[in-house]
Amino acid sequence: MPAPKTRWKRRKEARPQELTAAALELFVEKGFATTRLDEVAARAGVSKGTLYLYFESKEELFKAVIREGLLPLLAEGEDLVARMPGPASELFQAIVMRWWEMVGESPIGGIPKLIFAEARNFPEIARFYAEEVIERGKRLLVAVFRRGIDSGEFRPFDPESLVHIVFSPLMMRVIWKHSLDCCGVTTVPIDIYLREYLELTLRGLRNDVPVQQESVK
Amino acid sequence: MPAPKTRWKRRKEARPQELTAAALELFVEKGFATTRLDEVAARAGVSKGTLYLYFESKEELFKAVIREGLLPLLAEGEDLVARMPGPASELFQAIVMRWWEMVGESPIGGIPKLIFAEARNFPEIARFYAEEVIERGKRLLVAVFRRGIDSGEFRPFDPESLVHIVFSPLMMRVIWKHSLDCCGVTTVPIDIYLREYLELTLRGLRNDVPVQQESVK
Amino acid sequence: MPAPKTRWKRRKEARPQELTAAALELFVEKGFATTRLDEVAARAGVSKGTLYLYFESKEELFKAVIREGLLPLLAEGEDLVARMPGPASELFQAIVMRWWEMVGESPIGGIPKLIFAEARNFPEIARFYAEEVIERGKRLLVAVFRRGIDSGEFRPFDPESLVHIVFSPLMMRVIWKHSLDCCGVTTVPIDIYLREYLELTLRGLRNDVPVQQESVK
C-alpha cells in the first residue's frame, strides 16, 4: 500500500521531467512548430491527454523545456572560477573542457540551437534565456579574463568585447552538432577541435611581453 | 501597349526572385513551418495561387530560396584569393570585411540561421548547402591559411582543423543578428566586434615572429 | 467511532442529492453540454471519480437531476385544489403565489429553462417531464378552471385550450429569471408582475354575466 502510493506519487513528480526531456529531444530534432504533441507523448510513453495534465499548452511546454534546461547550466560552473586557483589560461581551459562535457555532450546541448531558431517566435523566452544563461556565462568568462589580464598572463583587452568572440567556436560546434552533423555533414573530431580551439584562443589572448622582452635583451 | 507588355514580361521574369526574396525574409523571421504562404504572397504583392505558378510546393519554394541565396555567395570572393597578392593576414582581413559587407549586412545573411534551424527537416538541402557553400568557403580560407603558413606569416597548423574554429565568430554573429538581436538582446557593436575578432584571430594564427627573427639572425 | 460512522452513512445517503443539486445549478447556468463534470464534482466538494459511483454517465446524472427536481413539484400542490374551498379565483391566486414561492424562488425553478433548452437532445426526458409535471400541473389548473366555470365565476371556455396560455407568464418569468436576468436584462419587480398578472388573467377569465345580472336586477 505505501509502495504503490509512493510509486504513483513518484510518477507524478517525475512526469514533468520525463515529458520535458522527450519534448527537448523533439524540439531540437524538428523545431517547435513541426513537433507534434502526439510524438512528444509517445516518446515519453504517455498519451496525448496526459501532457495537458502537466502543461497548459504546447507553448508552456516549450517554456518549461527551456527553464528546465537552464538549471543544470546555472548550478554548474559558477563556483569553478572561485575555486580554481592556478593561472587564468588553465582555468579557461578547464571551463571549456567542462562545458563541453556537461553541455556539449548532454541533451541540453540542443537548447542553443533551439533558442536561436525560435527566438523571434518567442521573444520573451529568448530574453529570459539571454538574461539567465548567456549573461551569467559571460560574467563568468569576463572574470577569468580579468584575472588573466591582471596577472599579466593575458594581454590587455576589453573582456566584454571579446567574450562573445571567444565563446563562438563552442556555440557553433554545439549548434552544428544538433543540425548539420545529423545530416551527415561532419567536421573535425571534437578532441582535435577543442585542442586547436584552445591553442588558437590562448595564443590570441596571451601577452607577448615576455617574448619581446627576451628579444629586447 | 508595347510598353505595358514589356513591363509585364519584365515582371514575369522578375517574379520568382520577388517571391523568393519575400519568402527568405519570412522564413528567417518565423521559420519554415510557421511561415504561411499567404504571408509570402502578401509580402510579394501577389495572390496565394500565383506562388504555385512558380513553385510546386512550399518545400520547393524553400529549396529555391536557398539555391537563390547561394549564387551571390558563390560568385563573390572565389577570385579574391587569387587576385589579392599581399600577405595572408591582409588577405584574411579583406575577406572577413567583405564577407560581412556582402553577407552579414544583406538579407541572405539570414540563410545560415535558416539552415541550422531546418537542417534536420531538410537534410538534402542541408547537404546541398554544405557542399556548395560551406565547402567552398572552407577551401577559400584553407588556401589563405596555406599561403600564410608557407610564407612563414602564420605558424604551422592544420588548416582543415582550424577553418571552422576561425570562422565561427562570424557565423555566430550573423546568426545572432537574425535571432537574439531581434529580441532586443544586443551585444558589442559590429565594428568593434570585427576589429577585436581580427586581432584575436591573427594573433592566434601568426608566427611568433620576434622569436623566430632572433633565430634567423 | 459510531458517531463518525453515522455521519458517514448520512453522508453517503445525502451524496446523490448533493451531487444533483450541484449539477442542477451548473446545468441551469451553462447548459448540459457546456458543464464539465469536474465542475460539478468541485461544487459538490468531491472528486470527479466519485460522480461515477453514483451515476453511470453524464446523461444519467442529467436524468437524475430532472427526476429529483420533479418530486417537490409533484408532492406540492395536488391537494391544494381539493382542500381549498372558496371561490376559484381565490384558489387560482393561491396556487400562483405558492408556485412562485415554491418553484420560482427555489433552485428547481431552473428546470423549465433546462428542459426547453435540452428537450431536443433528450426527447425521452422531455416527454417524461411533460408527462409527469406539465400534464399534472395542467390537470390541476383545469380542475380549478372547471370549478370556476361551474360556479359561474368564470365565463364558459375550454379549460384545455386556455391552460397553457394562462400559465405562460409564470413560465416565461421563471425562464427569464435564469437567463436574461443573469445578464443584467431586468424587468418589472416580481410582486408587481404577479399582481398585474393575476389581475389581467382573472379579468380575462371571469364571467361578465353576474355583473350584468346585477344590473338586470
Place this chain on the structure above:
Amino acid sequence: MPAPKTRWKRRKEARPQELTAAALELFVEKGFATTRLDEVAARAGVSKGTLYLYFESKEELFKAVIREGLLPLLAEGEDLVARMPGPASELFQAIVMRWWEMVGESPIGGIPKLIFAEARNFPEIARFYAEEVIERGKRLLVAVFRRGIDSGEFRPFDPESLVHIVFSPLMMRVIWKHSLDCCGVTTVPIDIYLREYLELTLRGLRNDVPVQQESVK
C-alpha cells in the same frame, strides 16, 4: 465570362447567409455547444474549412446568426403601429397575427429559444438582443397599450408592467414549438391558441367601465 464571374460573386455574397441559415437551424435544434461545425458546413453544402472564410470562429458564427436574425424583426412591424388607424384592440390583434406569421412560422422563430438557452454563456449577445429586439418590441406594444388607454378602450394600467405578461403566451408558444413540440409533446392547435389568447388578453385589458357604471348606478 461575365456570367461565371457573376455566379462566383453572387455565391460569395450569398454564402454568409446560407451558412447562418444552416447554423440557425442546427443551433436551435441542438444548442450551440452540441452543434458541430461539420454539420453546419454539411447542411450548407460546403466543407468545414469554408466556414472559416466567412466567420472567424464558432462564436462569431453564433453572433452572426443572431444579428442576421434581428434584421427581419426590426424591419417588420415598427411602422405597423403608425399606419394602423383603428381601435387599439384591432391593432393589437393585427400585430399578434402578423408576428406569428412572420416570426412564429419562420426559422427565426427559433431564436428566442436559443437566446434563453445560451444567454448566460453569451451575455453580451443576450444584452444586444434584449436591447435591439425585446426593447423595441416592448416600445411597440406599449404604444399600442397607450393608445387604447387614452381612447378609453383599455382600462387604465401601467403598460410597462403588463407588456411582458401580455407577450408571454406568444413567446412560450414559439419556444415550445422549437423544443417540446419536436419531442412529440403537442398542445392546442395554433389557430385556437391564438384565438383564445386574444380573447383572454383583450378581456383582461379592456375597460369594463360601462358595465360597472351601470352596477354602480
Place this chain on the structure above:
DNA sequence: TATGAATGAGGTTTCATTCAT
C-alpha cells in the same frame, strides 16, 4: 467508499494545395 492520474475519441481551427474563372 473515494481519489485523481491517465486515456483517447472527438471537437475546433489552420493552412498547403487545387481549380474554376
Place this chain on the structure above:
DNA sequence: AATGAATGAAACCTCATTCAT
C-alpha cells in the same frame, strides 16, 4: 498569367470515462 474561393488533412486541445490505488 493571375486570382481567390474552396477543400480536407492534420494539428492542438478538451473532457467524459476508466481504473489502479
